[in-house]
Amino acid sequence: MSVGAWEPQVSGQQEESQWEFDRDQLQRLITAAASNDSLIGAIKEEDQQASRLIRLPAQYWLEESQYWSDDQLWQLIRFFTLAEMQLAGWDAGAESAVIPLAKILRQRKASLKHEQLLWIRKHSNNRYLPYGPL
Template sequence: MSVGAWEPNNQASANTADKPIDHALLMRIVETMSSGTEQLDNLDTEITAANWLSGLAATQWLKEAENWSDEQIWMLIRFFTLAEMQLSDWQGGAESAVIPLAKALRQRKAPLSREQLLWIRQNSDNRYLPYGPL
């Protein structure tokens, strides 16, 4: 008899970690969010195409953030915050894309402002946003 550690088969995470991020899709999301929208009902196509984005690894988001300006990252944070709140099948929890995107801003010495933090709190019931689990 052998004793070892059981590790759950996290196939869903493994599958999404291998997928490349669609930069054109993210640009459409950024452009739409830049218009000031707070409702995602006008983003049906983007939401359907982007649903798998919510399951990407934090390391992928940190690397992807290198391609975006601080303002564009804020637009992506807004999108993922609203998606979790407005769409029942988008529950990021501790794996939310908001967490590594906020970390990317902190690493740039451009952390979220007080107003941005308040906006996230007002538009999310995810207790892990924006900094993740302790």
């Protein structure tokens, strides 16, 4: 007879490991961010409930970024920046998706421009954006 250690499966861990990006949803978020600086009324209710997107680990964004252009990644940065201020439950602090997305743009040699950095500062009170904690 052997005795082993039982480790309960945390439901969030299982869901996250099996979860995949919904690219149609991301496209809707990109479109909403590109249209104006207000997300209220610009996105569907189901998209407002997808706040887990903003806190996904950087590896998810690194893998997903291959499907998106530099401009689309900038629009996602815009969306997440606005979402933290305008949508309930989207605050992310140092876990914000903006941080890995900005890093991906730097790796592509398409770093955020001065105007984009100023836009983020104007539309966010998250002190970690866009480059994360020091």
